[in-house]
Amino acid sequence: xxxxxxxxxxxxxxxxxxxxxxxxxxxxxxxxxxxxxxxxxxxxxxxxxxxxxxxxxxxxxxxxxxxxxxxxxxxxxxxxxxxxxxxxxxxxxxxxxxxxxxxxxxxxxxxxxxxxxxxxxxxxxxxxxxxxxxxxxxxxxxxxxxxxxxxxxxxxxxxxxxxxxxxxxxxxxxxxxxxxxxxxxxxxxxxxxxxxxxxxxxxxxxxxxxxxxxxxxxxxxxxxxxxxxxxxxxxxxxxxxxxxxxxxxxxxxxxxxxxxxxxxxxxxxxxxxxxxxxxxxxxxxxxxxxxxxxxxxxxxxxxxxxxxxxxxxxxxxxxxxxxxxxxxxxxxxxxxxxxxxxxxxxxxxxxxxxxxxxxxxxxxxxxxxxxxxxxxxxxxxxxxxxxxxxxxxxxxxxxxxxxxxxxxxxxxxxxxxxxxxxxxxxxxxxxxxxxxxxxxxxxxxxxxxxxxx
Numbered sequence: 001x002x003x004x005x006x007x008x009x010x011x012x013x014x015x016x017x018x019x020x021x022x023x024x025x026x027x028x029x030x031x032x033x034x035x036x037x038x039x040x041x042x043x044x045x046x047x048x049x050x051x052x053x054x055x056x057x058x059x060x061x062x063x064x065x066x067x068x069x070x071x072x073x074x075x076x077x078x079x080x081x082x083x084x085x086x087x088x089x090x091x092x093x094x095x096x097x098x099x100x101x102x103x104x105x106x107x108x109x110x111x112x113x114x115x116x117x118x119x120x121x122x123x124x125x126x127x128x129x130x131x132x133x134x135x136x137x138x139x140x141x142x143x144x145x146x147x148x149x150x151x152x153x154x155x156x157x158x159x160x161x162x163x164x165x166x167x168x169x170x171x172x173x174x175x176x177x178x179x180x181x182x183x184x185x186x187x188x189x190x191x192x193x194x195x196x197x198x199x200x201x202x203x204x205x206x207x208x209x210x211x212x213x214x215x216x217x218x219x220x221x222x223x224x225x226x227x228x229x230x231x232x233x234x235x236x237x238x239x240x241x242x243x244x245x246x247x248x249x250x251x252x253x254x255x256x257x258x259x260x261x262x263x264x265x266x267x268x269x270x271x272x273x274x275x276x277x278x279x280x281x282x283x284x285x286x287x288x289x290x291x292x293x294x295x296x297x298x299x300x301x302x303x304x305x306x307x308x309x310x311x312x313x314x315x316x317x318x319x320x321x322x323x324x325x326x327x328x329x330x331x332x333x334x335x336x337x338x339x340x341x342x343x344x345x346x347x348x349x350x351x352x353x354x355x356x357x358x359x360x361x362x363x364x365x366x367x368x369x370x371x372x373x374x375x376x377x378x379x380x381x382x383x384x385x386x387x388x389x390x391x392x393x394x395x396x397x398x399x400x401x402x403x404x405x406x407x408x409x410x411x412x413x414x415x416x417x418x419x420x421x422x423x424x425x426x427x428x429x430x431x432x433x434x435x436x437x438x439x440x441x442x443x444x445x446x447x448x449x450x451x452x453x
Contacts, residue, residue, distance in 0.1 A: 008387045010394055013452045020405030021450055022084025022123075023077065023427065024363050026130035026174065028060050029414040031090065033067035037105035040096040042132035043142070043183075044417075047190035058420025064412050064430050070113050073412065076428065076437060078120040080447035085122050086362060086407050087113070088130035088174065091155055094162075098134035099151050107162055114166050125407075126167050127229070128156055128213055130174040131183075131190070131417075138191050143184060143202035146282075152209040156216040164221035171299055171362065172213035175231035176206040176259045188418055196278065196316070204282045207262045211293035228263075229299030229362045232256045232350075234342035238309035238322055247319035248308040254317065255306075256349065260298065262291040264355045275316040294355070297404065299362030302346045304336035332385070333367040333423045340388035347396040347403050360405035364389055367416070367423035370440065377429045377440040386442060408446065412437065 012021060028044045035041075048059035066073060077085060091098065093106040117124045129152070133142055137151055156172075173179075182189035185199035210228050217226050233255055237248035253272035262268055267288065270276045307327065311320035324337035331337055343364060350356055366385040370377050386408065396403055413426035421432055427443030430436070439447070 038103035043190035055420035081450035088127035098137035160220035214293035243310035297358035301363035365409035
């Protein structure tokens with residue numbers, strides 16, 4: 001019988017015996033219980049109350065109610081053969097005012113989650129900061145205030161001492177380019193600030209915290225495996241014209257190089273983006289060394305590619321993205337191009353840096369329109385997306401990249417920031433009215449794929 005050309009031939013074991021397979025999520029996107037016990041507001045609790053900021057006025061007050069449903073969801077992971085669970089800690093749940101008094105209730109919750117993961121044979125991977133800054137700290141300037149270095153160090157040390165006896169896999173920041181760019185320049189994410197006067201100091205302070213968090217974890221967690229995560233997109237020029245090529249280089253410097261290069265001791269890419277030279281106003285003596293940290297792994301989070309062309313009208317960057325919807329290409333519900341080679345290209349780009357150790361894909365996934373029919377959710381586009389990207393992931397390995405893991409974004413449908421609950425990324429469907437879970441076709445396939453592990 002002729003083999004089906006569309007059959008997925010790879011097996012989980014093909015990626016290596018020690019390859020880490022898992023799912024990723026974040027506190028604000030799933031936990032709910034926004035004011036339970038001692039917890040106080042985060043910037044996302046505040047931002048979602050502002051009219052017109054979030055799709056259809058959605059918010060994360062309940063989300064998937066992971067705070068009360070964590071055992072059910074971890075049981076489901078176990079049934080689906082998922083051995084690694086990446087989740088974040090809520091700073092405002094653990095230290096409600098951001099500094100000072102700690103919450104025993106917050107500690108107890110995460111202890112229960114971590115212990116239940118371990119009981120179920122699932123390894124916890126913890127992200128210290130996934131965008132939900134305590135509002136009390138934002139009231140003092142948030143990431144624009146250099147004091148955040150001390151605030152963050154206190155938070156990181158507390159987390160390390162509370163959970164480091166059981167949690168060995170840590171990520172310091174989630175996508176600093178996104179939370180500084182969208183939150184402190186464009187204003188489309190919390191805390192809704194706009195302009196370079198917010199963006200530039202936020203960049204430098206996040207870069208310092210990235211290293212401070214790494215050093216703090218190293219000091220307090222025995223046998224820690226420490227990384228941080230970067231959002232990235234494969235960048236290509238719209239044409240072979242010099243202006244388009246230079247515009248693409250500037251976009252690549254901003255989106256893919258801005259936070260990794262200081263950590264490696266290469267400094268900020270100011271030669272490619274002149275506007276970044278303003279950052280020197282915030283660099284104090286010794287900062288060039290303080291931003292450096294030797295991470296055990298780099299978390300690469302890639303979903304798509306971007307085509308870039310020169311734009312005189314675009315301030316600072318003189319470049320703009322050519323929308324996927326204008327290019328007659330396949331897209332996801334987020335209007336992101338489906339371009340599987342992007343994952344291989346970005347792994348290659350990060351692997352080329354001297355000083356980068358392991359690479360782990362800490363997020364990759366897609367949102368499509370999902371509907372329940374006869375208690376089932378059939379999602380062939382997501383399944384195709386995952387399979388095509390895994391083929392490119394294996395290609396990157398074959399080409400010599402040290403890629404050691406792959407985490408799907410995400411386990412359950414959840415709150416997707418400014419897009420609310422409209423885009424569904426989950427392997428598991430959630431009815432947000434009843435909190436019922438249904439494993440999608442893609443989730444069933446992934447569970448079967450992982451059986452050999």
